Amino acid sequence: MTAVEMQLSALLLREHYGEIVDRVGSFLIRTGAQPLRVIVSETGTSSDQVKKALCVLIQHGLVTYQMHKRGFVEYSAQSDRCLRILRFPRFIYTAKTLYGDTGELIVEELLLNGKMTLTAAIRKVADRLTETMEDGKSVEYSEVLATFSQLADTHFVQRCPTIAEGTAEGRPPPAPTLVTEEKEMYIVPKVTLIGRGKRRRSSDDDEGATRSKRAKKDSGVESGQDDGIYWQINMVRFHQHFRDQAVISAVSNKMDQTSSEIVRTMLRMSEVTTSSNAAFTQPLSSNEIFRALPAGYNIAKQVLDQYLTLLADDPLEFVGRSGDSGGGMFVINLHKAIASLAIANLESIVQERFGSRCARIYRLLLRKRHLEQKQVEDFAMIPAKEAKEMLYKMLSVNLVTLQEIPKTPDHAPSRTFYLYAVNPLSAARMLLQRCYKTVANLIERRQFETKENKRLLEKSQRIEAIIASMQATGAEDSQLQEIEEMITAPERQQLENLKRNVNKLDASEIQVDETIFILESYINSTKAKST
Known part of the structure; x- marks a missing residue:
């Protein structure tokens, strides 16, 4: 993990879980697997606080543990999951878009708690929904359960792997083993939920133990059916949804709305059956696609075949042919689509930073692979002096590479070819680190703005x-008006400016994270190809 990624992980841990959790988590990210005594001594934190911090990190899946062969437990940080904290708002918004307010609150509760049982999540969400209703109605537990089942059926939530531990007399416990099978991770247990959400009352604070004792009775849950089964967010499935939406948006911008709807249908038919790192979706015939189109989308079979032919012949190669049976078999080329999106981001960054002429040279090098400086001048139709200056600018920031091919062993400049080229993977890695640094700067700026206006x-x-x-x-x-006037007009203006600035910083974080997601997906797909 690079220094920039460590800095961003530390900022995210501190912002969401506090200083002590940040101290422990950052130490594990920096040093790797460590036992408890080393964490206590190196972080300068008491043993109880370190244990509580580790419990929080384990609860949220940010730290794992295993038994060392010498008999002590080692804790190691999941650095990639720490960076995924940045994407939590997108997870919640996606759930709201697909499944409404109920889906939004289910995902939010699972993210806030790390993992929860089915009944605890349903009870909490039903109570929160009931509190927001102004007409005095209550939300039935069965309604929340139905939405939870939909999230599980589409794999947005999944069971946490159960940990089996065995102890032998006189021996330390072995390392925990995960025993949940893949096919069981999305099965919602059959529970009887009778009841509805309750509004918070002032007298509840005095009841304490009484409330906890009758919680199970009020929920109407049959005992023993939900014990020990915890649920968590399936981040891989959310990432798959983000990738599909990016592909659909690209097709819509390149062609038209009908083409994007066809691609959306193909992706929806393969969303559960296609693994997250697959290069292609499942082959689908034109007849299957026609039957799966939305009911209100009136399009003839002949027109659909024409659109599929256009998509398959498009230079982007998002859609490919896989056979001729059933009117033709078609697939979505996922790796090719992600690569095209990443390269489009690279071209956009070059154009914004260096201008349209540099972007023209960059696209030329992407297409021609290797060119000499004279060839760049001729193909791009740019004067020699300007072309040379632009190439050196991009070379200085590692967006362009220069390769020397000598004709003779002495490497004399007059007898050497100097070829300019673009390495998209290397450029994507470099820009990904800059995006991480940008997000860290945005978080620090937001914290500074909040601190300056704390009073x-x-x-x-x-x-x-x-x-x-x-x-x-x-x-x-x-x-009420007299109380409101306690904030003066200048202070009210200052609050509005602060709110506007913080909203801009938050929106910038989300936009940069979209670029981060595309670049990460491209790098990961390239790794999958090479393996």
């Missing part, structure tokens, strides 16, 4: 709390 934010929160309590007791409008 004003605390004042605003206190006034909002006072107004909310007075509204609950039926205070008059004049009293």
Whole structure:
């Protein structure tokens, strides 16, 4: 893991889980697998605090542990999952788009808690939905269970692998082994849920133990059917959805809405049966695609065949032919699509940073592979001086490479070919690190803005709390207006500026993360090809 990735992981851990968890997690990311005593001594943190931090990290899947051959437990950080914290808002928004408010809250609760049992998640989501309803109605547990089952059927949530540990007398426990089978990871247990969400009451704080004792009774869950089965977010499935949406958007921009709808249908038919690292989707016949098109999408079979032929003959090669049976078999070339999207991002970055002429040279090198400087000048139709300057600019930031091919062993410049080329994989890795650095800078800037206005934010929160309590007791409008006037006009303007700046920084993080996802997918698909 590079220094930039470590810095970003530390910022994300501190922002979401606090200083102590950040200290322990960053140490494990930096040093690798370590036993408890080393973590305690090196981080300068008490044993109890380290244990609690490790529990939090293990609960959220950010740290794993295994038994060392000498008999002690070693803890190691999952650095990739630490960086995935940046993508949590996109996970929640995707669930809201596909499954509404209920799906959004299910995913949010699983992300907040790391892992939860089915009944605990349903009860919590139903209570939260009930609290937001203004007409006094309550949400049935069965409604939330139906949405949870849909998330499991489409593999957006999955069971946590159960850990089997055995102990022998006089011997330390062996390393935990994961025993959950792949086919069982998406099966929702049959539970009887009778009840509905409850609103929070002021008297609940005084009941404490009584509430916890009757929780199971209120939920109406049959005992023993949900014990020991925990659920978590399937990040791989969310990433697959992000990839599919990027491919659909690219087809829509390149061709038209009908083509993108056909590609969307093909991807939807293969979303569960195709593995995340597969190069192609399952082969589909034109008849199968025709039957799977949305009901309200009126398109003739002959027109569909014409669109499929156009997609298969397009230079992008997003859609490929796999056979002629059943009116023709078609697949989505996933690796080719991701590579095209990544290269389009590289070209866009070159154009934004160096101008349209540099982008023309960059596209020329991508197409021709290797060119001499004179050839670049001729093909790009750019004067020699400007072409030379542009090539050196891109060479200085490693977007372009220069290869020497000598005619003679003495490497004399007059008898050597100097060929310019583009290595997309190397450029993608370099730009990925810059994207990580950009996100880290955005987070630090947002934290600075919040810290500089901490006093004003605390004042605003206190006034909002006072107004909310007075509204609950039926205070008059004049009293509420008097409380609101405690924030002066300059302070209100300062709060609006802060809110606008923070929103811009948050939006920038999400946009940069979209580029990060494309570049990461391209690098991973290239690795999968090579293996």
